[in-house]
Amino acid sequence: MEALTGLSVVVIVVVIFLLIIFFYFVPIGLYITAYFSGVKMRIFRDLIGMRLRKVSPQVIVRNMISAAKADIHLESGLLEAHYLAGGNVTKVVNALISANKANLDLQFQKAAAIDLAGRDVLEAVKMSVLPKVIETPMVAAVAKDGIQLKAIARITVRANLERLVGGATEATILARVGEGIVSTIGSSKSHKEVLENPDNISKVVLSKGLDAGTAFEILSIDIADVDVGTNIGAILQADQAEADLKVARAKAEERRAAAVALEQEMNAEVARMRAKVVEAEAEIPRAIAEAFRNGNLGVMDYYNLKNIQADTDMRASIAKPTEKKEKDKNG
Known part of the structure; x- marks a missing residue:
């Protein structure tokens, strides 16, 4: 059991x-x-x-x-x-x-x-x-008058089912719209034109067909905010002026150095000439002695030479104070 x-x-x-x-x-x-x-x-x-x-x-x-x-x-x-x-x-x-x-x-x-x-x-x-709204990060661009503008755009997109496989993502849409905003603001003559008609940016950017090759279809691009930034043109001009000043100073320093070098070269040349004069003057007594020995110079000739030299020294000593006074006046 x-x-x-x-x-x-x-x-x-x-x-x-x-x-x-x-x-x-x-x-x-x-x-x-x-x-x-x-x-x-x-x-x-x-x-x-x-x-x-x-x-x-x-x-x-x-x-x-x-x-x-x-x-x-x-x-x-x-x-x-x-x-x-x-x-x-x-x-x-x-x-x-x-x-x-x-x-x-x-x-x-x-x-x-x-x-x-x-x-x-x-x-x-x-x-x-139901289309989706994508907001771009702040995009900074500079108008032709040098004023920087900062803009934020809202992009309304709809998924394109035919291009969803292999199509670019939202990041491509944001990059293209940002590039279009920068290009449109940069081609504006004045930042005031952009501030007066911000919808012009939307029209220009939307007409470029930025959704080509992406998985989305752009329905509208709306500028949500536009702010005035810094004066980039003035900053660039100031930087350029500073750079030009540095270049001018460098060129002036180069000319001064060249002038100093030329002056030193001239002084050296003068010193060489004075050395040659001193060397030549040192030969005079020897020449006089040689002339005495050879009978080419007599005693009276020698005394006449000494008188001429003394007369020249006297004239030179008389002329020095006058030259000093003239230098003082000119100085």
Whole structure:
């Protein structure tokens, strides 16, 4: 009797285990839900096959039911392929439902490609219906009169589903709009023109087609704020004047150094000439002595020479005070 009881317990455990395995591989409840929702699923080929292919039947069937209720007919094979590729089946189906309700032309292949590209396809559909406003950081630019202006713009964009795969992101839109603002302000003759008509910036920037190659369509560009910055022109002129002054000082110093060098060279030349004169004067006594020995110079000739020299020295001593007085007057 005890052996029979033990055998019964083992049989019950085995039956329960087999039932768990059966209902795991054969989701009867999910099949019934799909049947009454109008989604045709085959137990062995579809539901059990999903288990064997390591695909969650709950995810596939429930999303097919949601699509069917929105009058969107999807094949289970497409959803399975997207699931196995690592995509988010639920977001793709919800994006298709939202696009269908908003009368947007979005096919499953496009939505799956957007999702596999790493973008939020559901958020993209929502942005197509409800545009998003992006605010640029403060952009500084200088008008032709040298006055700096600082502007902030608000860009209203809508997702372009056709260009969402491979299209540039919001950062590209912000960079292009900032470049357009700088170019428009820089081409203005006066900063007053920009302050009087800030909408001109929006019109010029919007006409450049800055959304080309991006995942968005620019609907409008509005200048939110424009502030006057520093006088860049005056600062540049002051810096240029300071630079010119330094150049002039350097050139003047160069001329002064050249003049000093020339003066020193002339003084050296004068010193050399004086040395030659002194050397020549030193030869005079020798020449006189030589003339005496050769008989070319007599005693009377020598005394006459001395008298002439004394007369020259006297005249020179008389002329020195007069030259000093004239120098004092001129000085």
